[in-house]
Amino acid sequence: MLDHQHTTNQKIHFLKQKYTSCQSCKELCESRSQVVFGSGNLNAEILFIGEAPGANEDKNGIPFCGASGQILQDLLQSINYDRNQIFITNTVLCKPPKNRNPKANEIKACNERLNQTIQAINPKIIVTIGNFATKAITKTKVGITKIRGKPIETTINNSSYTIVPVVHPANLLYNGRNPVIFQQMKDDFNIIKKIINKKTKHQK
Ligand code: SF4
Numbered sequence: 527m528l529d530h531q532h533t534t535n536q537k538i539h540f541l542k543q544k545y546t547s548c549q550s551c552k553e554l555c556e557s558r559s560q561v562v563f564g565s566g567n568l569n570a571e572i573l574f575i576g577e578a579p580g581a582n583e584d585k586n587g588i589p590f591c592g593a594s595g596q597i598l599q600d601l602l603q604s605i606n607y608d609r610n611q612i613f614i615t616n617t618v619l620c621k622p623p624k625n626r627n628p629k630a631n632e633i634k635a636c637n638e639r640l641n642q643t644i645q646a647i648n649p650k651i652i653v654t655i656g657n658f659a660t661k662a663i664t665k666t667k668v669g670i671t672k673i674r675g676k677p678i679e680t681t682i683n684n685s686s687y688t689i690v691p692v693v694h695p696a697n698l699l700y701n702g703r704n705p706v707i708f709q710q711m712k713d714d715f716n717i718i719k720k721i722i723n724k725k726t727k728h729q730k
Contacts (some may be wrong), residue, residue, distance in 0.1 A: 586703050
């Protein structure tokens with residue numbers, strides 16, 4: 527266990543060093559003030575993958591630290607999890623200009639880093655937040671509203687992972703914190719919890 531922890535630390539440290547001055551995406555390099563690598567527990571059972579850093583994240587260097595981050599925290603609490611227990615990163619590590627969507631070539635440029643992060647953390651479950659992360663990981667063409675909360679098995683670097691796509695917390699903000707949408711999001715987080723419990727039981 528300690529060996530695994532040590533190796534994970536080394537791999538994440540190496541990746542952070544490698545990408546901290548990455549210049550692969552011209553527009554993103556001009557728009558970012560820093561590369562937001564990801565944060566959290568290196569022994570996490572759950573790895574969350576968002577879309578891209580926004581203004582708050584770019585300023586603070588931490589993914590999901592604004593209003594969306596608070597919603598994520600509330601959702602985690604609803605399944606008795608804490609932010610300190612998970613690891614969270616994004617599909618692209620640098621803030622797009624004017625909060626635009628990441629482009630296909632930018633997602634592709636950051637994909638090897640994402641796969642290596644997944645391999646280093648080796649979580650029990652990967653939660654993809656929103657369309658961009660879900661497409662980048664599962665290659666699906668189905669929109670998030672149709673596949674949210676539906677587990678997908680996928681192979682990344684020869685290892686198989688369970689993916690659960692969820693709606694982006696920002697969606698709740700765009701919809702005036704609609705309680706129906708919030709309940710759907712909590713239901714999806716319950717599915718995450720059930721899968722974790724099942725996997726933990728099988729390990730005993
Ligand atoms: S988004 Fe990823 S690949 Fe593009 S410049 Fe930032 S770290 Fe490099």
